Amino acid sequence: MTVETHAFQAEVKQVLHLVIHSLYSNKDIFLRELVSNASDACDKLRFEAIRQPELLGDDSTLAIDIRFDADARTVTIADNGIGMSRDELAEHLGTIARSGTKKFLENLSENDKSNAQLIGQFGVGFYSAFIVADRVSVTSRRAGSDEAWTWESSADGEFTLAGADRATRGTTIVLHLREGEDEYLNGWKLRSLVHKYSEHIDFPIRLPAEKAGEEGDGDESDELETVNEATALWTRARSEISDDEYKAFYKHVSGDFGDPLVWTHNRVEGNQNFTSLLYVPAKAPFDFMGGGRDERKGLKLYIKRVFIMDAAEQMLPPYLRFVRGVVDSDDLPLNVSRELLQSSRQVERIKGALTKRAIDLLEKLAREEPERYAGFWKEFGGVLKEGVADDPSSAERLMKLLRFPSTQSAGPDELVALEQYVERMKPGQDAIYYLTADGWNAARNSPQLEALKARGIEVLLMHERIDEWMAGYLTRFADKPFRNVAKGELDLDALEGADDAGTRAKREEAAKAAEPVVEKIKAALGERVKEVKVSSRLTDSASCLVLGEYDMALHMQRLLKAAGQMVPGTQPSLEINAQHPLVQRIGTADEATAQDLSLLLFEQAQIAEGAQLEDPAAYVQRVNRLLLG
Missing domain, CATH: 3.30.230.80 (Ribosomal Protein S5; domain 2)
Known part of the structure; x- marks a missing residue:
């Protein structure tokens, strides 16, 4: 009989090496994975038999049998499920067609044996057989076929395929145990693993019945008995x-x-x-x-x-x-x-x-249980945010589940619910203020927050990539509109803590005096900006970039461009702090210095937004000129 020899896919070799050398801390998982695969094979047959009843034939009782042979040092797992053809054996057991395989290999290291749990999460469960076996053979016959094939490997980089004799459909896996794995040549041990991992599989799992005698002595009869509950929980x-x-x-x-x-x-x-x-x-x-x-x-x-x-x-x-x-x-x-x-x-x-x-x-x-919910949010919050856009009928309920850090948070993990935010709103505040940014530090240090912080107004800091897209679907919550503090006009005079009449008068006077400066900056920046105007947002910084009410955030534009997507061009406005010494200096500077200072205000605002400058070398030269003055 011809025996075909094939090389494993490269990634399979890596998986086998790590499985054999790294997962000894949780060897028991091999039985769980092989029994689960056998259960899947029975499920698939039951499904296909709905349309092709002849596939079941006279053998309609689906079951999984586990046997062991202490003399031969083998453990056998057999099922009468759908079975596999020659090509399916080669494809399923010789390759790993999963996008997560690379990530699996990165996480499964010899220095982290606890990662044995990964085996069940990446579709590579069959290879766990090599934790306890130095040779594995799989004989299978596809339902509806007369041909049977045997796949065999010693995890040495190759596997063989050969024709085989098998009277009925299904799959039989024989594990030739390594030295030192004799604990699995014991009926009591195998039963305990079935109860632990596979109790509720919806097919009988059968082992040889125990003879009368001392429990765990390995004395078994030829008669099989069901050891799991085998009912749909x-x-x-x-x-x-x-x-x-x-x-x-x-x-x-x-x-x-x-x-x-x-x-x-x-x-x-x-x-x-x-x-x-x-x-x-x-x-x-x-x-x-x-x-x-x-x-x-x-x-x-x-x-x-x-x-x-x-x-x-x-x-x-x-x-x-x-x-x-x-x-x-x-x-x-x-x-x-x-x-x-x-x-x-x-x-x-x-x-x-x-x-x-x-x-x-x-x-x-x-x-x-808000603390446990916080743990859930850390794991899955980014996915749940998609629902605000995807499911309008549930959006109101989903908004109650959203959590964000804010300007009152000590760190990115200190989160606030929208209901809490609304309860803490200041008198006179009629909107839920938020800011989107490309990271926690960029959000909490954004110049656009300065005037709101000075007035004690809380702002939600949405610093994850999905937030800018999701925010487009946040319209109202508890009858309060959402307001992005980095877009459009920002009228803060109605808020508690707004400037008194004297302070407002000084600000208006400074803004009027800055009109010539605004014209100089406009001339220097040209088409780089939509307009230049005196800001009500800034208290400490010299400048910031502001978008139109419906414009896409600059960090989102950069992200989409990097992904090769077409993004409509958007010109931001430059807002300046008329009382800042750097802005006031432009009014008295010569033309060349005013040009450098104007460009510097624009580039500083870009850097604060997390943008990469178009010409970093020119920026450095400009700064050096101003420093040497």
Whole structure:
């Protein structure tokens, strides 16, 4: 029989090396991953058999069998699921087609053995077999096919493929254990791992029955017995399920080794009958934000307990893509296709109900456990912000869940809710003031904040990249409009703490006296700015850039240009502090010095915005000339 030899994909070699040498602190995960893969194979067969009943044939009882042979030093995991063809064996076990693989390799280092939990988060669970085995063979026969193939490797950079004999469909994995791994040649040990990791898999997991005798003595019979509960946990009454069972099931459906933050379990009956079990993770997966909006995980979809889809993205909007769990409907047709799901009114109704349930859960967490909600916000706040724009029907509720630092915060992690902000608003303040910037320091030190700070007015500091886009959809909250302090006119005279009549008169006098200076600066800057005017925003700084009410923020323009996108040109206005000595000096300076000072005011304002100067060398020469004076 011909044996084909193939080289692993380069990334697989790296994964295997790290798995073998770095993950000994959590060896037990290999059984969880292989059993989960076997469960997926049974789920896929059950789904395909809806349209092709002949795939099941006479063998309609799907199960996962685990055996061990102490003499041969092997552990075998077998299933009668969908199976794999030759090409599927080569593709699934010889390559890693995941965008998160690079990130996985970066995080999984020999110096951080705790990162064993990563194995279940990046689609590389099969390779965990090499934690305990120095050789692994996989024999599989695809349902509906007469051919069987064996894949085998010793994790030495190559794998082989050869034809095999297998009477029925399914997959059998044989692990040839390394020296020192004899603990897994024990029925009691294998049972305990099934109970720990795979108790609620919806298929029987069978091991040889224990003979009468001392527990854990390894004496087993040839008869198989089911050792897991093998029932769909979500179909049981909430009162019958313990917190530990909910947590164990979460780990099964999510691939997460940590406990969930919160969960909600509900049965809806009426026009639309369905059961949902939704979890909010405590931590974001390592590749969560890197995958972006296209990296969706979704919910597991069942119809009358028949598995339909592993990642039913249609069941929740994209901004809730961090939610894990299952939804089981009684009413959707069993032959539903992905296209039909996308256009089904029933699905839209379920989606609306699940969205409401997920937001309810977050509102309850924010209201009753604000510290734990702060932990959630740190992990997933950036994703939840998308909902303000994506889901107008839920925008008002989502705004109550938003959290931002402000000018009263000691650091970027000290956050305020919009309701708190409104309660703290000053008398006479009729708007929610905010500022968007390209980072925490750029936000808190922005010159545009000076006059507001002087009056004790709190300003929300939106310093994450998504904030400028999201802010475009923030119109009103608690009947208060949102106001970007870096755009448009800013009338502060109505606010408590506004300048008294004498101070205002001095400011107006300085502004009138600065009119010749404004003309000089306009002439020096030309088309660089839309206009130059005396500012009401500034108290300490000499200048700042201000955009039109509906213009895109400068840092967002830079970000989009760097990404190769077309951005409409926007000319900012330059506002100057008429009482600043640098501005006043322009009025008495000669033409060359006035030119340098005007350009310097503009460039300083650009730097304060985080922009890169068009000609840094000319800026340095200009500063040097002024210093040498």
